[in-house]
Amino acid sequence: MAHTKLAFISQRPPYKSENPKLAITHTIAYQIVEILLDEGETVVPTLCFIGEGVLGCLKDQKAMENYGMTSTETHLKNALLVDVDVLVCKEDLERFGITEDKLLDAEDMGADKRLQIVPFESIQKEIESANHVLFF
Amino acid sequence: MGTLTIGIFSSLIGSMSFDFTMKLAEAAVNKGHKVNLWFSGNATSAAKNNQKHLKDYSTGEKPLKALLEKGVEICTCEACTSARGIQKTDAIEKIQWNAMHWYLAKIHHSDRVLHIGGE
Numbered sequence: 001m002a003h004t005k006l007a008f009i010s011q012r013p014p015y016k017s018e019n020p021k022l023a024i025t026h027t028i029a030y031q032i033v034e035i036l037l038d039e040g041e042t043v044v045p046t047l048c049f050i051g052e053g054v055l056g057c058l059k060d061q062k063a064m065e066n067y068g069m070t071s072t073e074t075h076l077k078n079a080l081l082v083d084v085d086v087l088v089c090k091e092d093l094e095r096f097g098i099t100e101d102k103l104l105d106a107e108d109m110g111a112d113k114r115l116q117i118v119p120f121e122s123i124q125k126e127i128e129s130a131n132h133v134l135f136f
Numbered sequence: 137m138g139t140l141t142i143g144i145f146s147s148l149i150g151s152m153s154f155d156f157t158m159k160l161a162e163a164a165v166n167k168g169h170k171v172n173l174w175f176s177g178n179a180t181s182a183a184k185n186n187q188k189h190l191k192d193y194s195t196g197e198k199p200l201k202a203l204l205e206k207g208v209e210i211c212t213c214e215a216c217t218s219a220r221g222i223q224k225t226d227a228i229e230k231i232q233w234n235a236m237h238w239y240l241a242k243i244h245h246s247d248r249v250l251h252i253g254g255e
């Protein structure tokens with residue numbers, strides 16, 4: 001198989017556990033996986049935030065100030081910078097009262113990609129079309 | 137026979153997820169499947185050698201060594217492991233140390249993937 005499509009699902013709130021960070025860093029690793037693959041083989045990731053996971057998409061996180069560690073926001077901006085498709089569940093954002101203006105972007109880093117707010121139905125399609133699904 | 141890759145993120149002690157993973161990997165390899173194990177997050181504590189098997193706690197070192205002897209490839213996330221104060225000199229021999237792309241590459245070549253999440 002030349003291409004392997006992976007769906008990374010982040011479903012837990014940031015900082016309560018390590019999982020959201022690991023979801024993002026594992027996704028970003030697609031950038032260098034080719035050194036371990038044969039020519040023409042690729043891994044294509046999609047990163048999806050659902051449930052409490054959408055809280056990790058808020059901007060102005062203060063993790064460095066409060067915890068002395070890189071924020072989920074910074075990790076996520078790096079994901080956008082390396083052209084990962086990042087989908088955020090529209091219904092779950094609404095459930096938490098989070099409007100689009102409260103979400104991060106990586107424009108200051110020069111990223112072309114932006115968070116994509118989509119209905120859960122679209123995320124389900126990503127899951128169904130992936131070769132493997134990884135829940136974090 | 138197929139190739140199974142298991143990513144384990146749960147700690148060695150605190151849940152039975154790690155114990156389950158060891159038993160599942162053993163069952164798969166005994167049936168002739170190729171098995172890869174990836175440790176990340178709290179699972180990386182299982183790479184530490186000289187674990188004392190107290191009867192009140194699950195244990196990882198003995199089953200891990202048995203899996204390695206059977207040809208199971210086991211790799212621990214170097215950053216996650218080092219962050220927990222475990223150095224290569226303190227680790228079980230033959231466990232590989234690498235980064236997350238190792239996991240993705242193994243997934244790419246796998247027939248099935250089980251991703252067993254952390255706490």
